[in-house]
Structures are given as structure tokens and as C-alpha cells.
Amino acid sequence: MRSGSGTFVADPLPDDCVGAVQQPAGVTDVARDTAVPGRDVRHPPVLLKTKALQMARSGIGEHRIDFRYCSANWRNFPLREWRQFMIENVSRASANISGYSPPEGLPELRQAIADHVSTNRAIAVDPEQVVVTAGAQEALNLIGRLFIQPSVRVAVENPCYRGAAYAFQSYGCTLVPLPLDDQGARIDSLEGTGASLIYVTPSHQFPTGVTMSQRRRLELLSWAESNGAYIVEDDYDSDFRYDGPPLTALAGLNDNTSVIYLGTFSKSVGSGLRTGYAIVPRQLIEPMRHVKALASCGNPWIEQIVLADFIGRGAFERHLRRIRQAYGQTRAALLDAMETHFGPADISGAAGGMHVMWKLPSHFPTAAEVASIAAAEGVGIYTVAQAGAYEFGPQQSPRDIVLGYSLLTPEAAKEGVARIAHGLSRVAPGLSAPPIAETGWRARDGVAARAL
Structure with a gap:
């Protein structure tokens, strides 16, 4: 090329001209960071229309005593058995640990889950109907x-679990509220709604704790079958029932043609395991497997095989008995302390689960104000919205407080209620300030909202 002949661009460009070059410290990539005047780049719009589902993560608790509704207490994690099954399975893993698992879950885990729900929830199910998911939240998205x-x-129930409402809304549906009473969701309110999908938490309604009556369960099944609708039964709290025998699941009351049953190990083992399951009617086996494969190609092999051994070799049942006893003792202490300091308190949901709901007396401040008063005493208690519930329209439950107790010892629960009463004694007529018997308890470990 001779001088003065002009500038020429090679076609194609040499490779060394388009490679990534590390910039020296402090040097800005002008080509990347300088806007081109008049250039308007139009990208496709984001079509997802939903709100962020926020979950509290591990960390230092801000309250001395925290009644946050949350997942399993980490102190109860079955570490010895889990370590044993982990070592055994890793030692003989061979190609399993680096290969894909079946999208619907390992056969061993699906069989263990089928056996568990048959014994504990009276659901007659074949393993082929079980689809292993990354918690109930993934199952809700697969259904959507x-x-x-x-x-x-x-x-959906009103109020209901926020994660379900947000997931369904993200696919563009219209949510129809089902009012609640002391027997659960009002089935008569379904008439004329045109609903083709019904989401309920019948064993321990979130957040009220109400158990759906047998009559309502049968009415719901009848309505769904007459109208060609599916029921999504979220049975997240079913492992913890303290008064009476375990309840038969909705999916165990009919031939399982209309109910999609969701279960999770977040409450019983730990939300960090990120493992749940859906049990689907036979006509949905293939569609559910296909959509699961598109979503994630299956869950990690090691967690599945360890959990299968944990259930199949009886360790899960032993673990459930231990934590059921521990949570039951804390629940009893909580209810006793509420009676001592507040008299016949209006409590719902005490028969099972890991939380109760307290409807404040009319002469108390609102739930938000009471939560602030308790926080000043070093105690965390939560309004329905703060606990992770979704409500339609204006706030439906301004006088409702959710009290979770799985993170606490009985002594801590008693101290926490005494501190709440101490704070309220300054604003609620008729309450005297009780002495505080400090237990030395402090919420040193993190807590998590309902992680499914």
C-alpha cells in the first residue's frame, strides 16, 4: 500500500482485531461506554407482569426473640443420618453423579414419596404419578x-400464600378470591366464577391456620368434577398435626382425577434442600414430565438419592417424630403464655402446622402497631402481609398477627409473649406489665420466610 492511497477495511477482519482485550486498570473502553448521538436501540419489551417474591435469607436475626413464620429449625436437621447416607451414596456414585437424572425424578425417590403419602396422607398413588420438583414454588410454575x-x-383463598398468587398472575390469569370462614374456603362462592383451577391449603390454611372441614372438602371435589376444574392442593404443613390423627388429603378422597397434590420437604427437613413434589392425575403424567424437562432437566442426583434413602430406611419417620414433639412443646408453651397474659385469646390454627394466627381484641391497636410495639421490646411478630400472604383489594385482616414458633424453645416462646404483653400494657386498657423472666435466648441464627 502506497502513501496517500486511502484507508481500506479488510473483509473479513483478522481474528486478532475482534478478540477480547483486557484493559489496563483505570482505562475505559470508549467504544463500549460512549453513546452514539442519535442512535436509538429498541429492544423487545419485558412481558413478565408480576412482583418480586421476597424471602428472608440466612443472617443475624434483628430481634431477640423472633416469631417469624419460617422453614425448619436448623438445629433439628438430621445431620448424622444425612452424612451417613451422603457418604454411602457418593462412594458408589459411578456415572450417576455426573449424568442427567430423569426430569421427573429418580425412581427410588418417587417410590419413597409414593410410599410416604400412602401411609401418612391416605393417597393411593403409583410412583409414575410423582414428579420431583425444586420445592412447591417450581411446581406452581409448572402448573401455570x-x-x-x-x-x-x-x-385462590383470600388471603392466600403470596408465592402462588404471584406465580399464577405471571402467566396472565385473572385471580378470583375465595372468602374464608372457620371451615375453610367458601365453596359456594365458586358458583359463576368460571374458574378452571382452584388453589387451596386445606390442612392448615395459610395464613389463618384454619383446617378445611370434611364437608367442604367433599363439596370442593364435587364442584371441581362437575365443572371440569383442577384443584391444586398445597399440603405444605401436613407433617405437623398435634390434635387428633393425620387428615386424609383431598387427593385421597376421590379417584385422584381432579387433584394435583403438592408436597415439600422445606418444613420437615429444610428449605435449603430445595426438594418438593407434585402428585398428578394419570392424564397429566406425560404433560407434567414434559414441562418439567423444559424447566430444569431434573433435580441434582445426590440430593435425590440421599433423600430416597432417608425416607425409605425409616430415618424420615423418626426425624418427624422428634421435631413434631419439639414443635408441639413450643406450641403448648406459646398457647399457655397467651392465656396467661391475654386471657381467652382468639387463636386459630393451633391444631397443626408451625404457626398460629392471633386476632387482636378490638381495644388493642392495629396489627401493624402491635408489631412495632413488640419490636421495641426485642420481639418479632408479623402482620399477615409481612408473613408472606396475598390479600385482595384493601387489607382484609388489619387486626391479625401471625406467630410462628418453630425457631423457638418453649422458654423463649414464653419470654416473647411476656415481652409483647409488657409493651402493650402501656397502650391497651386492662393489661398490667408482667415481669420478664429472661431465658438468655437470642435469635443468633437466620430465619427464612415460607421457602417452597
Whole structure:
């Protein structure tokens, strides 16, 4: 090339001209960071229309005593058995640990889950109907992908678990509120809604704790079958029942053609395991497997095989008995302390689960104000919204407090209630300031909201 002949661009460009070059410290990539005047880059709009589902993560608790509704207490994690099954399975892992698992879950785990729900929830199910998921939240999204588009109407309890409402809304559906009473969701309110999907938490309604009566369960099944709808039964709290025998699940009351049953190990083992399951009617086996494969190609092999051994070799049942006893003792202490300091308190949901709901007397401040008063005493208590519930329209439950107790010892629960009463004694007529018997308890470990 001779001088003055002009500038020429090679076609194609040499490779060394388009390679990534590390910039020296403090040097800015002008080509990347300098806007081109008049250039308007138009990208496709984000079509997802939903709100962020926020979960509290591990960390130092801000309260001395925290009644946060949360996942399993880490102190109860079955570390010895889990370590044993982990070592055994890793030692003989061979190609399993580096290969893909079946999208619907390992056969060993699906069999163990089928056996567990048959014994404990009276659900007669074949392992082929079980799909292993990354918690119930993934199952809700798989269901949304199968059934929901903008023309679909989905009925949900009011209030209900926020993660379900947000997941369904993200697929464009219209949510239909089902009012609640002391027997659970009002089935008569379904008439004329055109709902094709119904989401309920019948064993221990979130957040009220109400148990759906047998009559309502049968009414719901009848309505779904008459109207060609599916029921999504979220049975997240079913492992913890303190008064009476375990309840038969909705999925165990019919031939399982209308109920999609969701279970999770977040409450019983730990939310960090990120393992749950859906039990689907036979006509949904293939569609659910297909959508699961598109979503994640299956869960990690090691967690599945260890959990399968944990359930299949009886360790899970022993673990459940231990933590059921521990949570039951704390629950009893909580209820006793509420009676001592507040008299016949209006408590719902005490028969099972890991939380109760307290409806404040009319002469008390609102739930938000009471939560602030308790926080000043070093105690965390939560309004329905703060606990992770979704409500339609204006706040439906301004006088409701959610009290979770799985993180606490009986002594800590008693101290916490005494501190709440001490704070309220300054603003609520008729309450005297009780002495505080400090237990030395401090919430040193982190807590998590309902992680499914």
C-alpha cells in the first residue's frame, strides 16, 4: 500500500482485531461506554407482569426473640443420618453423579414419596404419578405453564400464600378470591366464577391456620368434577398435626382425577434442600414430565438419592417424630403464655402446622402497631402481609398477627409473649406489665420466610 492511497477495511477482519482485550486498570473502553448521538436501540419489551417474591435469607436475626413464620429449625436437621447416607451414596456414585437424572425424578425417590403419602396422607398413588420438583414454588410454575393463559380464571383463598398468587398472575390469569370462614374456603362462592383451577391449603390454611372441614372438602371435589376444574392442593404443613390423627388429603378422597397434590420437604427437613413434589392425575403424567424437562432437566442426583434413602430406611419417620414433639412443646408453651397474659385469646390454627394466627381484641391497636410495639421490646411478630400472604383489594385482616414458633424453645416462646404483653400494657386498657423472666435466648441464627 502506497502513501496517500486511502484507508481500506479488510473483509473479513483478522481474528486478532475482534478478540477480547483486557484493559489496563483505570482505562475505559470508549467504544463500549460512549453513546452514539442519535442512535436509538429498541429492544423487545419485558412481558413478565408480576412482583418480586421476597424471602428472608440466612443472617443475624434483628430481634431477640423472633416469631417469624419460617422453614425448619436448623438445629433439628438430621445431620448424622444425612452424612451417613451422603457418604454411602457418593462412594458408589459411578456415572450417576455426573449424568442427567430423569426430569421427573429418580425412581427410588418417587417410590419413597409414593410410599410416604400412602401411609401418612391416605393417597393411593403409583410412583409414575410423582414428579420431583425444586420445592412447591417450581411446581406452581409448572402448573401455570400447563394451564394458564390470559383468558383463564384461577380461584385462590383470600388471603392466600403470596408465592402462588404471584406465580399464577405471571402467566396472565385473572385471580378470583375465595372468602374464608372457620371451615375453610367458601365453596359456594365458586358458583359463576368460571374458574378452571382452584388453589387451596386445606390442612392448615395459610395464613389463618384454619383446617378445611370434611364437608367442604367433599363439596370442593364435587364442584371441581362437575365443572371440569383442577384443584391444586398445597399440603405444605401436613407433617405437623398435634390434635387428633393425620387428615386424609383431598387427593385421597376421590379417584385422584381432579387433584394435583403438592408436597415439600422445606418444613420437615429444610428449605435449603430445595426438594418438593407434585402428585398428578394419570392424564397429566406425560404433560407434567414434559414441562418439567423444559424447566430444569431434573433435580441434582445426590440430593435425590440421599433423600430416597432417608425416607425409605425409616430415618424420615423418626426425624418427624422428634421435631413434631419439639414443635408441639413450643406450641403448648406459646398457647399457655397467651392465656396467661391475654386471657381467652382468639387463636386459630393451633391444631397443626408451625404457626398460629392471633386476632387482636378490638381495644388493642392495629396489627401493624402491635408489631412495632413488640419490636421495641426485642420481639418479632408479623402482620399477615409481612408473613408472606396475598390479600385482595384493601387489607382484609388489619387486626391479625401471625406467630410462628418453630425457631423457638418453649422458654423463649414464653419470654416473647411476656415481652409483647409488657409493651402493650402501656397502650391497651386492662393489661398490667408482667415481669420478664429472661431465658438468655437470642435469635443468633437466620430465619427464612415460607421457602417452597
